Amino acid sequence: xxxxxxxxxxxxxxxxxxxxxxxxxxxxxxxxxxxxxxxxxxxxxxxxxxxxxxxxxxxxxxxxxxxxxxxxxxxxxxxxxxxxxxxxxxxxxxxxxxxxxxxxxxxxxxxxxxxxxxxxxxxxxxxxxxxxxxxxxxxxxxxxxxxxxxxxxxxxxxxxxxxxxxxxxxxxxxxxxxxxxxxxxxxxxxxxxxxxxxxxxxxxxxxxxxxxxxxxxxxxxxxxxxxxxxxxxxxxxxxxxxxxxxxxxxxxxxxxxxxxxxxxxxxxxxxxxxxxxxxxxxxxxxxxxxxxxxxxxxxxxxxxxxxxxxxxxxxxxxxxxxxxxxxxxxxxxxxxxxxxxxxxxxxxxxxxxxxxxxxxxxxxxxxxxxxxxxxxxxxxxxxxxxxxxxxxxxxxxxxxxxxxxxxxxxxxxx
Numbered sequence: 001x002x003x004x005x006x007x008x009x010x011x012x013x014x015x016x017x018x019x020x021x022x023x024x025x026x027x028x029x030x031x032x033x034x035x036x037x038x039x040x041x042x043x044x045x046x047x048x049x050x051x052x053x054x055x056x057x058x059x060x061x062x063x064x065x066x067x068x069x070x071x072x073x074x075x076x077x078x079x080x081x082x083x084x085x086x087x088x089x090x091x092x093x094x095x096x097x098x099x100x101x102x103x104x105x106x107x108x109x110x111x112x113x114x115x116x117x118x119x120x121x122x123x124x125x126x127x128x129x130x131x132x133x134x135x136x137x138x139x140x141x142x143x144x145x146x147x148x149x150x151x152x153x154x155x156x157x158x159x160x161x162x163x164x165x166x167x168x169x170x171x172x173x174x175x176x177x178x179x180x181x182x183x184x185x186x187x188x189x190x191x192x193x194x195x196x197x198x199x200x201x202x203x204x205x206x207x208x209x210x211x212x213x214x215x216x217x218x219x220x221x222x223x224x225x226x227x228x229x230x231x232x233x234x235x236x237x238x239x240x241x242x243x244x245x246x247x248x249x250x251x252x253x254x255x256x257x258x259x260x261x262x263x264x265x266x267x268x269x270x271x272x273x274x275x276x277x278x279x280x281x282x283x284x285x286x287x288x289x290x291x292x293x294x295x296x297x298x299x300x301x302x303x304x305x306x307x308x309x310x311x312x313x314x315x316x317x318x319x320x321x322x323x324x325x326x327x328x329x330x331x332x333x334x335x336x337x338x339x340x341x342x343x344x345x346x347x348x349x350x351x352x353x354x355x356x357x358x359x360x361x362x363x364x365x366x367x368x369x370x371x372x373x374x375x376x377x378x379x380x381x382x383x384x385x386x387x388x389x390x391x392x393x394x395x396x397x398x399x400x401x402x403x404x405x406x407x408x409x410x411x412x413x414x
Contacts, residue, residue, distance in 0.1 A: 003028040009105045011094075013038045014059050029081050034386055036094045036105065043253075045374045048098040048266035050387040052091035055083065060093055064373040065407040068302070069400060070392045092386045099263050103231070109385050112140035113361050116177055116185040118221065119192030120146040120155050122345040123237060123353065127191060128174070130354025132159045136170035138361050143177030143185060146192075152176050182221070183228040189235045189357065190244075192217050210239050215247050222251035226264035233360070234270045237353050241272030242304045242369050243414050245376035268388055271360065272369030274305025275378035276352035278330055279367050282311045285329040292326050299326075300393070301367055303378050305352070306331070308406040310399075318396045365391065375410045 004011040004020035010031045011020060028035070037052060039060060046063045055076045057067075078086075085091050094104055115135075117128055124146070131142055142159075146152050159174040182188065194213035218236070225234055225248075234252075236244045252264030279301040286295035298314035311327040313319050337344035352367075359366035360383050369378040370388055380391040395403070 001025075007102070007105050009033070010035045011038055012036065025079075034090050034092055035085060036092045038094055038096050040097050041095050043095065043098050043262040043267070044260065046095055046097075047268045047371050047388070048101060049092050049094045049104045050268065051089055051384050051389040052086055052093050052386075053089070053389045053392070055086060057093060058082075058086075058091075062373070065377065065404055067372060067390055068377075068379055068392060068403065069395045089384055089386055089389070097262075098266060099261070100266060107231070109363075109383075110140075110186045110361075113138060113187055114140050114143070114185040115172075115187045115189060115357075116143040116145065116182055117189045117191060118145050118182065119190065119238065120144060120148075120151040121191065121193060122343060123193070123349040124189075124191030125151075125155055126346055126349035127189070127237065127353035127357075128155060128159055129162070130350045131357065132162055132171055132174060134354060134358055135172050138358060139172040141173045141175060143175055143182075145177050145179060145182060183225055183230040183232075185232060187233040187235055187357070187361070188221070188225070188230065189237060189353075190218055190221060191237045191353075193238045211243055214238050214244060218244050218247055219251045222248040222265070226252040230265065230269075232269070234265055235357060235360075236270070236272045236369075237274070237349075239274065240304060240306055241274035242376045242378065242410060245270050245272040245369055245371075246414050249371070249376075267371035270371065270376070272305075272376050272378065273352045273356050274348070275301055275303075275367035275369065276356040277348040278305060278309055278311070278352075278378075280347060280351040281330045281333045282326055285326060285333075286313075292322055295326060300380065300391075301378065302403050303406040304369075304410065305378070308409050310402050310406060312399055315393050315395065318399050320398055323399075372407075375407060377407060377410065 002013045002016055003023050003025055004017060005023050006020045010028045012035060037058060041062060052058055055078050058076050058078060094101055117124055131139060144152055144155055156174060156176060193210060234248055238244060248270050249265060249267055253260050253262045255261045282299060282301060283296055286292040292313060294314040298316050300312045300315055302310040309327060309331060311323055311330055313322040313326055334344045356366045356368055363382055363384055365380055365382045367378060367380055369376040370381055382389050
């Protein structure tokens with residue numbers, strides 16, 4: 001193990017580097033700030049940086065779906081002072097194979113976020129209302145854009161007229177943003193969509209039928225994010241979030257000659273918001289039967305917002321049959337709402353969108369899809385100043401195999 005100082009930050013490496021100033025372990029130990037552990041993993045299969053939440057992630061050599069499980073045998077014997085830094089969430093794994101790795105050394109999480117929303121349809125409009133009502137302490141302002149200018153005008157009137165009596169509560173200002181300045185923000189939220197089936201004309205999984213049209217639109221914005229050297233979070237709310245996230249990652253990192261140069265968005269800058277409502281629906285259905293009630297306090301959701309979803313009735317006492325029953329109920333929730341003659345967009349906009357986005361910027365645990373060994377996979381996580389921390393649990397082999405199956409299927413779709 002070697003210790004270096006670079007740009008006034010402490011680097012810990014497995015190998016020697018002549019480009020950095022070598023220091024002693026004692027000097028590294030005396031630094032009370034965040035420390036950076038350098039790795040060199042293929043960017044196509046790894047994040048640029050993440051929080052080292054336990055010693056098994058120290059000098060990690062590859063990333064895979066197994067990171068969702070707690071693997072005691074792989075933990076390393078580290079000096080006590082480094083173990084203490086891990087417990088304080090002050091260690092960052094930093095991938096030197098990303099051309100932009102040095103940017104992480106000086107990156108900061110905003111105190112108040114500037115959020116831009118693209119797409120003011122059913123989901124985008126309700127998500128905007130949620131952020132306006134709930135985001136006063138955490139959101140500075142919300143810029144809105146839609147290619148239908150009347151939608152922008154409508155939501156400017158509607159949201160800026162949402163006020164508590166006598167201005168007793170703070171609300172973020174909502175303003176129109178031009179397409180040219182869409183990436184002048186801390187978080188870009190993509191809610192644009194095409195091809196939503198009409199009531200009665202939908203297929204079993206509406207989300208997958210949207211992918212072709214939505215991927216074309218989101219690819220345009222991914223390339224714009226690259227052109228603007230966007231440093232914030234690219235949040236995907238349109239369906240299917242997992243595949244669209246990967247599309248953004250690939251498109252933003254593709255050069256003019258169609259080669260991948262990884263100078264666009266780092267994988268951890270991209271997040272998909274679709275699993276929050278699946279967890280909310282699981283809680284709703286779980287409360288209807290004593291057989292499934294364990295999910296409310298012990299259950300977990302994994303995977304996509306649609307086919308491949310995994311609802312585990314309990315991490316402590318996983319039951320495959322009960323879990324599959326609950327999963328089927330959750331997957332059918334969209335169709336149940338559509339039977340009433342209405343499109344199901346309110347709960348997704350708030351549970352997957354507004355609440356999960358706010359949890360993200362507040363550093364709280366929530367459900368979203370993040371990059372994991374080459375795919376964007378939905379799971380419980382939180383975003384800290386040192387990067388993403390995935391929830392790691394003792395997952396039974398049966399459940400892990402189901403998670404693996406979904407993970408492999410995602411790999412075949414794009």
